[in-house]
Amino acid sequence: MTRSAVAQGRPAPVINGDTEFFWEAAADRKLVAQCCSACRVLRHPPGPACPQCHSFDWEVVELSGRGTLFSFTVVHHPPVPGFDGPAIVVVVELEEGTRFVSNMTDVDPDTLKIGEPLEVFFVDQVEGWTAPQFRRPAEPSSGVAT
Structure with a gap:
């Protein structure tokens, strides 16, 4: 991504x-x-x-920033400021047991699966604050040089 x-x-x-x-x-x-x-x-x-x-x-x-997708919704209307398309609002159950509401970007919501692993990352905002967001973890490398 x-x-x-x-x-x-x-x-x-x-x-x-x-x-x-x-x-x-x-x-x-x-x-x-x-x-x-x-x-x-x-x-x-x-x-x-x-x-x-x-x-x-x-x-x-x-917190570790690692968890699983507990729930999500896609907000189509009204348009959400700061998003290029529909906003994907997620509830992540973190490894530590607490739940966290955030969002995901750059993912097709039709491919999301409850229970799939997610990890936090941070996006600086021009307005001077930083937004924690979630994404699918990077695929582990196979360890085979190509």
Whole structure:
């Protein structure tokens, strides 16, 4: 898959005290989540309190960025700003157990299969933020020189 190094036109995320750590990590090409310091539950999207035990104490953990396609939908109308065609919105179940909503580009949605492996990659936006997206992992090389 080819992908331009920079994209533009997508609506910027709302960045506040609960989400700033996430977007700063994305700019550094890291996928992170909150982890409750009390009960160790991962949570995404970020929020002020743990939905499990209601603790306000949390820490940032780096995620592998690997997971499987849990669900997806294709948004045909209205056109989504920053996308050349229909937007593919995906729910990825990450190896660590939390789910993440993002998108895929440069793929025919008719070829997507629930349960197939995906990996995160990051696309800088002209407007000054970085979008985590998902793609199929690169095919492993056969190890045979040609």
